Every structure is written in structure tokens, then in C-alpha cells.
Amino acid sequence: MNFPAHWQARREWIDRALDEYLPPAEAPPTRLHQAMRYSVLGGGKRLRPMLVLDSVAAVGGEPEKALLTACAFECVHTYSLIHDDLPCMDDDDFRRGRPSCHRAFDEATALLAGDALLTLGFQLAAQNAEVKGVSPERVVRVVAELSTAAGATGMVGGQVMDLEAEHREPDAALVEAIHLRKTTALIRAAVRCGAILGGATEKQLEALTQYGKLIGLAFQIMDDVLDIIGDEKTLGKPVGRDQERAKVTYPYVFGLEQSQARAQELIAQAQDALSAFGSEADPLRALATFIVQREQ
Template sequence: MRVEVQLKSYAELIDGRMQALLPPVEEDPSPLFEAMRYAALGPGKRLRPALCLAACVASGGGIDAALNPACSLEMVHAFSLVHDDLPAIDNDDLRRGRPTLHRAFGDAVAILAGDALFAHAFQMLVAPNVGVVPEPATSARLVAELSRAVGVEGVVAGETADILAEGQDVGLATLESIHVRKTGILISASARMGAIAGGAAE
């Protein structure tokens, strides 16, 4: 199967599961749930969750076992973009051809929706998948992997370094370090989490 076709198939699976995992707009009169959906279900290639699904299958697991972890990765990625776009950081008006979350919903709701996506991502790592109840040890490994990728070793650290480097004359090593932490670690975590969900040993 061609890569483009497989990616499209994975993206459809992921979007369908995300629709089910994200809280319904009808359950909250505030704009929080709508903002979460706007951020997480917007246009995108879904590369990180697709890599998670592919790694699960390559490790001998059923694809359903990786759906929640895959969606968790996409939620964390969406959270990072929401906060990255805020006026205090990049102050971007557009993301993927439409208004950024803070432009569409205001700064306060954008911050809270990003926080909610971050928390919801970890909740999904311990929740039952489609027909699959994860083993506690598997859930613990998934939580450890994702928290490492987004915390002081990963996305947040990379974003901090990126902010501090703004307007500075930085070398190649610093740039590589920023990109590895802001982007690379979450991509590698996607493959590792898929392998964990598929039953791969440490």
C-alpha cells in the first residue's frame, strides 16, 4: 500500500476516535469544549499518531490497542501549537489556514483549552481503548514516555530555549538542540508509544 494511502487511512481512524474521546460541545455551555475540538480536530496530516499506529502494527499489536495513545499524541501536539501561537510567545494569527485558537476564542479560553487537551491526553492513556483494556504496566510506560517527551527534556524545554534564542546569534548546535526537543522527541515518542501499545518489551 502506498504511504499516502496508508496515512489517509490512519488519519481517518484517528479523527473518528478523537471525535469520540473529546468531550461533546453539548455538555458544556461554555466555549471550552468547542475550543478543544477546534484545536484538536483542525486540518492536519496526523503524522505523529499515524506513526504510533504503524509502530504498534509493526510490533505485532492490533491497531485498536494504539488508538488512544495515538490520539493522546495528537492532543498534546495540539496543546503545544495553541500555546506556541499565543501573544506571549509567537503571537500568530493563523494556523493551518484559519484563525489561531486565541484569535477565534480569546487568549483566556485558548490557554484553558490547551491545558484541558494536555490533561485529557494523559487521561486517555489509562482509559480503555476500542475493545482493549490496557494493562496497568503498559499504561504506566505510555504515561512515562509521553511525559518525558513533553516536559523538561522535550517540547517545553525546547520551546523555552527557542524563546531565549530569539534575536540572538546562536550556533548550529543550539538550533539542533531546539529542534530535537521541540519536534524530534515527540516524533520519536510516537514510535516508541506505538511499540509499547503493541506489546514490545523495553
């Protein structure tokens, strides 16, 4: 299988769907809609929707029946980026190679665009029940998974812990606790929701949950690593921001080399978690490898 071609095709498919599901730029309130579209359609790896679709396929389901849920995850992810960038949070001026939402528009619009995207995420997830062959039972599980992963015990909780930990003496337990909530929860949920919609058995769901958790952690470690050794142009945002803000990061606690080794190790474990799957899981295997090799 030619993975770059597979990803390219998937990315185009996801981008077309997002373009369709987002409110039109010319419909009022236009400024809100434009801000939502600016942030969602301005690039991005589409890792979370990709994971939804590839997990559906890994358990023998039909990815096109989960496209709405895949896009729901991208909306929720983008909302978190917009709010993270706000002045009262990380105060970042750049994202994906362009001015961040509140710089391109204004603070109030960015706040509300984030709110609207989080809400749209749940709207799309619910809408998935209208797709033929998708049971409402599964959709309710997806909404529960998505909200748990995004909420106070997941992504938002991780964000708070991340802010609270600034300038504090970090240790391994703290950095892992933050990473598990801030990034891993949503990535793990994307994998789980794909599995649920695809009709996974309990055993398959368990294996994929493990896979999702391991690649989620590895992804955030690599994010921390790239903030040190990455190329600003490729990343689309300035590097060195973590150190500037005295963030609790993996490299800060373990050093650069050990962090990269840890990410490699997690990815190897993630591959092991997929051992019972056949070639249907090859895209998930390739995604795991991509995570430690990526430059953006």
C-alpha cells in the same frame, strides 16, 4: 501497499476517534469544548498518532488497541500549538489555514483549551488500560514516556530555549539542541509508545527509538525549510515568520541547500534503522520518505 490510501484511511479513523474522545460541543462549558474541538479537529497531518499506530503494527501488535494513546499524542501536540500561538509566545494569528485558537475565541479560552487538551492527553493514555489485552504496566510506561517527552526536559524545555535563542547568534549545537527537545522528543515518544504497546522486544524498541529520533529531527528541519520555500496556502500559515522573529533555524545556520541535504541524510539513516524489520514496517518507511517530500 498503496500508502496514500493507507494514510487516508488512518486519518479518517483517527479523526473519528478524536471526535468521539473530545468533550461534546454542546455540553457545558461549551466555549471551552468548542475551542478544544476547533483546534484538534481543524485539520492537521496526524503524524504523531499515525506513528503510534504504524509502530504498533511494525512490531506485530494490533493498532486498534493503541488508538486511545494515538489520540493522546494528537491532544498533546495540539495543546502545544495553541500555547505557542498565544500573544506572549509566538503571537501567530493563523494555524492550519484558519485563525489560531486565541483569535477565533479569546486568550483566556485558548490558554484553558490548551491546558484541558494536555490533561485530556494523559486521560486518554490512562484509559488505554481499559482496552482488553493492554497491560497496566505498558500503560504506565506510556504515561511516563509521554510526560517526559512533553515536559521541562522535552517539548516545553525546547520552547523556552527557542524563545531565549531569538536574536542570538545561533550555532549548529544550539539549533540541534532546540530541535531535539521542541519537536523530536514527542515524535520519538510516539514511536516508542507504539512499540511498547505493540509488545516490542528491547532490540526492536532500540531500533525504533533511533528511527523516531532521526525522522523527528528531519521533520523539524523541513519545517524550517518550508517556512522559507513553502506555499502559504498549502501550509495553512504565513511563511517567513522565523526570519521575522529572528528564530534560530537550520537554514539560518547551514543555508537552505545544506539543510535539505541534511534532512535527506537523516531520513536515509532512519531507513537503515529499520533494516531488521520486515514488510510490517513499510508504512513507517513510507512516512519517513513523506517527511522530506512533504509540502505542508
